[in-house]
Amino acid sequence: xxxxxxxxxxxxxxxxxxxxxxxxxxxxxxxxxxxxxxxxxxxxxxxxxxxxxxxxxxxxxxxxxxxxxxxxxxxxxxxxxxxxxxxxxxxxxxxxxxxxxxxxxxxxxxxxxxxxxxxxxxxxxxxxxxxxxxxxxxxxxxxxxxxxxxxxxxxxxxxxxxxxxxxxxxxxxxxxxxxxxxxxxxxxxxxxxxxxxxxxxxxxxxxxxxxxxxxxxxx
Numbered sequence: 001x002x003x004x005x006x007x008x009x010x011x012x013x014x015x016x017x018x019x020x021x022x023x024x025x026x027x028x029x030x031x032x033x034x035x036x037x038x039x040x041x042x043x044x045x046x047x048x049x050x051x052x053x054x055x056x057x058x059x060x061x062x063x064x065x066x067x068x069x070x071x072x073x074x075x076x077x078x079x080x081x082x083x084x085x086x087x088x089x090x091x092x093x094x095x096x097x098x099x100x101x102x103x104x105x106x107x108x109x110x111x112x113x114x115x116x117x118x119x120x121x122x123x124x125x126x127x128x129x130x131x132x133x134x135x136x137x138x139x140x141x142x143x144x145x146x147x148x149x150x151x152x153x154x155x156x157x158x159x160x161x162x163x164x165x166x167x168x169x170x171x172x173x174x175x176x177x178x179x180x181x182x183x184x185x186x187x188x189x190x191x192x193x194x195x196x197x198x199x200x201x202x203x204x205x206x207x208x209x210x211x212x213x214x215x216x217x218x219x
Contacts, residue, residue, distance in 0.1 A: 011137035012062040014020070014090065016129065016155055017049030018121035018145050018174065019065055019082075021074045021101040029107050046081040047102070052172075056171040057085045058133025065091045067151075070120030090132050092179050094120035118149065126156030136166045140195060146172035147184050164201055173197040178204045185209075 026041040053063040065082060068091050069075050075098050082089055100119030106112050128151060134140050140162075146155045171193035180188075185208060197205060 003077040015141040017143035022047035105197040123149040126153040127145035129158040
């Protein structure tokens with residue numbers, strides 16, 4: 001399946017985020033440099049942008065993953081999860097690289113620490129989303145993660161191409177909102193998405209927009 005939209009098709013959710021593998025490890029505490037600790041629990045799951053698409057499918061809505069799928073064991077796992085949930089892949093296939101993964105350590109205080117490895121999902125060029133169509137009735141999900149890698153070229157090209165969009169767009173700021181450039185932030189503001197964030201991300205965003213953190217409690 002691809003991301004092309006038939007004229008009579010119902011609305012879909014199209015994600016321009018990134019799907020990777022989560023290696024989740026529960027520990028009493030995060031080890032100090034050079035130290036070894038034992039995990040209480042460990043797991044492997046398809047995560048990141050997949051989670052929103054999974055939820056959408058549980059609500060009976062069609063979903064499309066517009067990002068890249070690579071070639072390798074991680075990509076195979078992701079591809080199988082998409083097919084199992086009935087999520088179409090509308091993006092490109094990278095024949096050279098596997099998709100990336102994230103090691104997520106959760107300590108006894110439920111604080112999470114991450115180490116991420118980039119993969120095919122980060123290496124889209126400026127034409128990476130050219131074949132993805134989003135129309136009236138659809139919803140586009142954009143992600144801050146897409147803007148801190150080479151994939152930013154593809155997302156910027158898509159936003160320029162759909163500057164006069166007649167569909168709602170949701171921008172998930174993500175923990176990396178402080179890393180995107182001023183030019184990218186200006187482009188996002190002009191695109192008029194619905195912003196979604198947690199308290200930390202909202203504070204960073206408010207300060208970058210010149211609103212100050214007090215805006216979070218007064219709006």
